[in-house]
Each structure stands twice: as C-alpha cells, then as structure tokens.
Amino acid sequence: MTRPIIVFDLDGTLIDTAPDLLDSLNHSLAAGELPAVDEAGFRRFVGHGGRVMIERAHAAQNKALMAEEHDRLLKLFLDHYTINIPGKSRPYPGVVAALDRFRAAGYLMAVCTNKYEANSVALIGALGLENYFAAICGQDTFAFRKPDPRHLTETIKLAGGDPNTAVMVGDSQTDIDTAKAAGVPVVAVDFGYTDRHVREFEPTLVISHFDTLTPELAERLIAAAR
Ligand SMILES: O=C(O)COP(=O)(O)O
Numbered sequence: 001m002t003r004p005i006i007v008f009d010l011d012g013t014l015i016d017t018a019p020d021l022l023d024s025l026n027h028s029l030a031a032g033e034l035p036a037v038d039e040a041g042f043r044r045f046v047g048h049g050g051r052v053m054i055e056r057a058h059a060a061q062n063k064a065l066m067a068e069e070h071d072r073l074l075k076l077f078l079d080h081y082t083i084n085i086p087g088k089s090r091p092y093p094g095v096v097a098a099l100d101r102f103r104a105a106g107y108l109m110a111v112c113t114n115k116y117e118a119n120s121v122a123l124i125g126a127l128g129l130e131n132y133f134a135a136i137c138g139q140d141t142f143a144f145r146k147p148d149p150r151h152l153t154e155t156i157k158l159a160g161g162d163p164n165t166a167v168m169v170g171d172s173q174t175d176i177d178t179a180k181a182a183g184v185p186v187v188a189v190d191f192g193y194t195d196r197h198v199r200e201f202e203p204t205l206v207i208s209h210f211d212t213l214t215p216e217l218a219e220r221l222i223a224a225a226r
C-alpha cells in the first residue's frame, strides 16, 4: 500500500523566512528607486514568488515596470537572497518534532512552494532538514505552480505518494485554493504570511502551533475527505 503523505508549503509555514525575503525585496526595490516595503506590505505581496512580489510592490506605488527592468530587479532580488541563505530564517517552533512524528508514523513528506526550487533546496539543506523530504518542488519545477492544483498533485506523485491519502499544510489563500482544487484536505497555520486571516479561505482546519499537528489528526482528515 502507498504510504500516506503530508505536503508542506515553505515560506510562512515550515520556515519563517520573512526577515530575509523582506531584506532582499528592499535591496531590489532600492535599485529601482522604490521606497522600502514594511512587514504589512510584505504580507500583501508574498505568495507567488519573487517576480510577483516585485510586480506588486510597483503596482502599489502606481509605478510602471518594463519587462527588462523587472528581470533586472528579480536578478538583484535572487542574487541577494541566494547569497544570504539561510540568513535569519528558522523553522517555526515545533516543526522538527512534527517532522519526526510523521516520519516515525511512516508518512512520506514533501514541500510544495512558490519559491524557486534551487533556493528551496538550499534553504532546507542549510537548516539541516533535507533528509525529511522525498520531494521539494518549487514554482519552476513543473510548467505550472500554485494555485494550479497540479503543482500539488505532481509533487505528491514525485514523492511516491497518492493524492487520495494526502494532507497539505499551508499559510495562505494560495495553498488553501490549491489543495481544495486537488481534493486534498488542508491544514492552515495562522502564524504565516497573509494579510487576511486564513480562516476566511475556509481550510479544513486551522492550527496555531505545530504541536497540534499529529499523524492521528492527519489520518482523521484523510478519512473524512474520502
Ligand atoms: O515566496 C513566496 O512568494 C511563496 O513561497 P511559499 O509558496 O513557500 O509560501
């Protein structure tokens, strides 16, 4: 029988990357002569990767962004971010213990993120978490990305799992929409990066700490979804 699988979003779910993303975003925006973004702005712009974050920061200032300038600022963002990995980014409280519980219970684990794959692999490796995951799939791993449900279902398949015995854990509307469209139950953490409360997007369940996330809970969610 296929092992059950738990798939995690990365930024704002497993790892608190906000300080570093914000630093790199502001480094890039400064080169484009845009004012720095604060924490609240960051929450509005994050969720679809660096390119969209830069685009949204420009839109918020009613500033036009030509394709070439967009490419230039994205490169500055990515170079700054990549060089600084892991920076101040750390797993949220209880993450490592939760990963250990799921591993002990025989679960497959994977990451499905709108970060670039190389940065995701580098960050997870720098924090010593790479051995937990059977697959780490970023926005450029396939020809589609969240909220396209295939980003999640293909991540599950690549990890050796089955979407019928899967749970997703995320922090944003993007994750919740993705999982729902894939028919996968979704647990939302309420401490990540969203400008509206995750409850509004109607996930299967909301949790406030990884201590609550157990294999028994995941089993119940998978059974209820069938
Ligand atoms: O970095 C982003 O914009 C989103 O990343 P996430 O999908 O891991 O939350």
Ligand SMILES: [Mg+2]
Binding pocket: 009, 010, 011, 012, 013, 047, 170, 171, 172, 192, 193
């Ligand atoms: Mg996220």
